[in-house]
Amino acid sequence: MSAVAVGRFISTKAKRRKLADVVRFVGGGTPSKGTAAFWGGNVPWVSPKDMKSDVISTSEDKITAAAIEGSATKWIPRDATLIVVRSGILARTVPVCIAGRDLTINQDLKALIPDKSLDPRYLFLFLKSREPELLESVTSSATVHRISTVTLESLEITLPALDEQKRIVAVLDQAFAALDRARANADANVADAKQFMESYVERQLAKSMGAVVTLQELLDTGAIVSHLDGNHGSEYPRKDEFVTEGVPYISANCIDGNEIDFDRAKYLTPERAARIRKGIARDRDVLFAHNATVGPVVLLRTDYEAVILSTSLTYYRCESTKIVPEFLVYEMRGAGFRRQYEAVMKQATRSQVPITAQRKFVHTIPSVAIQRELAEKCSEVEKFSSELARKYAAQLDDLAALRQSLLQKAFAGELS
Structure with a gap:
C-alpha cells in the first residue's frame, strides 16, 4: 500500500x-x-x-x-x-x-x-x-x-479494518526506516565535526614541543594559581534562598556552547553570597563541568566581580604570564584530556571527576608565544567545526519535523 x-x-x-x-x-x-x-x-x-x-x-x-x-x-x-x-x-x-x-x-x-x-x-x-x-x-x-x-x-x-491498520503501519515503518538511516548519517556527521576539533587540538599539541606536566605541578609552580570546585558543604544554598537578581550561581547546565548563559543562572543576595568562601569564579577563569554533565569546558567572560559555582563545576585560574586561559580551554577540549576524565569515570559508579583526580591529569603546556598562536588557530578551526555541526544539527531537526509531518498526515488522511 x-x-x-x-x-x-x-x-x-x-x-x-x-x-x-x-x-x-x-x-x-x-x-x-x-x-x-x-x-x-x-x-x-x-x-x-x-x-x-x-x-x-x-x-x-x-x-x-x-x-x-x-x-x-x-x-x-x-x-x-x-x-x-x-x-x-x-x-x-x-x-x-x-x-x-x-x-x-x-x-x-x-x-x-x-x-x-x-x-x-x-x-x-x-x-x-x-x-x-x-x-x-x-x-x-x-x-x-x-x-x-x-x-x-x-x-x-x-479505525479502519485490522488488516488495513497493519498495512498502514508497514508503510509508515518503511518510511521511518529510511528516515532513521538518514538520521544515523546526520548523527555521525555531528560526531565527526566534534571529533575533528578534538583531533586538531591533539595534533597541534603534539607538534608544540610543550612540557607534559600534571595539574598539581602547575599549581606548585604557580602557573595555575587556584583550582577549586563549588562544594560548599554546610553553606550550600537552599532553594528558598535564591532570588531574581544579585550574585550569579551557575551550574553545568548554564554552559551554552562556548559561553555561560546567565539567563539560566540562579542568583543570591550579596549578603547570602558573602557566606560562601570557595568555588567563587571570576572573569577569564576556565570552567570544567566535572559532575553529572562531564566534559564541557568554557572560558568565563563576565562583568560580575564574583560568580559562584555549583557542585558541578570546577574553575582553573591561570597566571596569564605562564598559561594563556584561551589556550587552556582548547587544550582541555582535546582528545587527550577527554581520555583522562573518561578513564576516571569508568572506575566510578557516578558520572563524576573529583577535584583530586583532576590534579593528577597531565597537560601539555608549550611556551606562551606558542600558546597564543595555538589559541588563534584553534579559534578559526572551531568556527569551521561549529558551522558544520550547526548544519548537521539542522538536518536532524528537518528529519524530526518530516517524521512528525508524515505521522500527522497519515492519520488525518492528508497524504497525497
Whole structure:
C-alpha cells in the first residue's frame, strides 16, 4: 500500500472512535521504598526516565513479584502502549513507547491496552502523531506537568479494518526506516565535526614541543594559581534562598556552547553570597563541568566581580604570564584530556571527576608565544567545526519535523 493509499483509505472509509471506546487505561504505582523485599527483583518497573525508545523491555529500577502483590502496581501486558502523563519532561515532549514484554509502571505513566479492533503499533503511531495536540493540553503547577486521562480518552482515532491498520503501519515503518538511516548519517556527521576539533587540538599539541606536566605541578609552580570546585558543604544554598537578581550561581547546565548563559543562572543576595568562601569564579577563569554533565569546558567572560559555582563545576585560574586561559580551554577540549576524565569515570559508579583526580591529569603546556598562536588557530578551526555541526544539527531537526509531518498526515488522511 502506498502513502497515497494510506491517506485515501483513512479519509474515505474508516470510522472514528474515541480512545475510551477501544482502549483500556491502566495506571501504575510505587511499591513501598521501605520494604526491601519489593526491590531488586527482575520485573521491570518503568518510569519516565526509562522512556527513551519505541519499544521498552527493561528499566533502571526493578521490583519483585511480591511488590506486585503488595502494592498498587499492576502487571502491564506486552504490546500495551505506555505514555508519560506526569513529569517535567512534558514541557517539551510526550514520551510514548510499546511494552516489549510484561512489565510494571509507576504512577507517572499510563498504559493503554487496545481491544481486538485496534493494532498495538497502530495505536502507538497514532499517539505519536498527536504529540503537538497533547503538548498543548499539558497543565502545569510549580512542581509538575500533567496530561489528564480525560484528554487521552477523548482523542478520536480513525479505525479502519485490522488488516488495513497493519498495512498502514508497514508503510509508515518503511518510511521511518529510511528516515532513521538518514538520521544515523546526520548523527555521525555531528560526531565527526566534534571529533575533528578534538583531533586538531591533539595534533597541534603534539607538534608544540610543550612540557607534559600534571595539574598539581602547575599549581606548585604557580602557573595555575587556584583550582577549586563549588562544594560548599554546610553553606550550600537552599532553594528558598535564591532570588531574581544579585550574585550569579551557575551550574553545568548554564554552559551554552562556548559561553555561560546567565539567563539560566540562579542568583543570591550579596549578603547570602558573602557566606560562601570557595568555588567563587571570576572573569577569564576556565570552567570544567566535572559532575553529572562531564566534559564541557568554557572560558568565563563576565562583568560580575564574583560568580559562584555549583557542585558541578570546577574553575582553573591561570597566571596569564605562564598559561594563556584561551589556550587552556582548547587544550582541555582535546582528545587527550577527554581520555583522562573518561578513564576516571569508568572506575566510578557516578558520572563524576573529583577535584583530586583532576590534579593528577597531565597537560601539555608549550611556551606562551606558542600558546597564543595555538589559541588563534584553534579559534578559526572551531568556527569551521561549529558551522558544520550547526548544519548537521539542522538536518536532524528537518528529519524530526518530516517524521512528525508524515505521522500527522497519515492519520488525518492528508497524504497525497
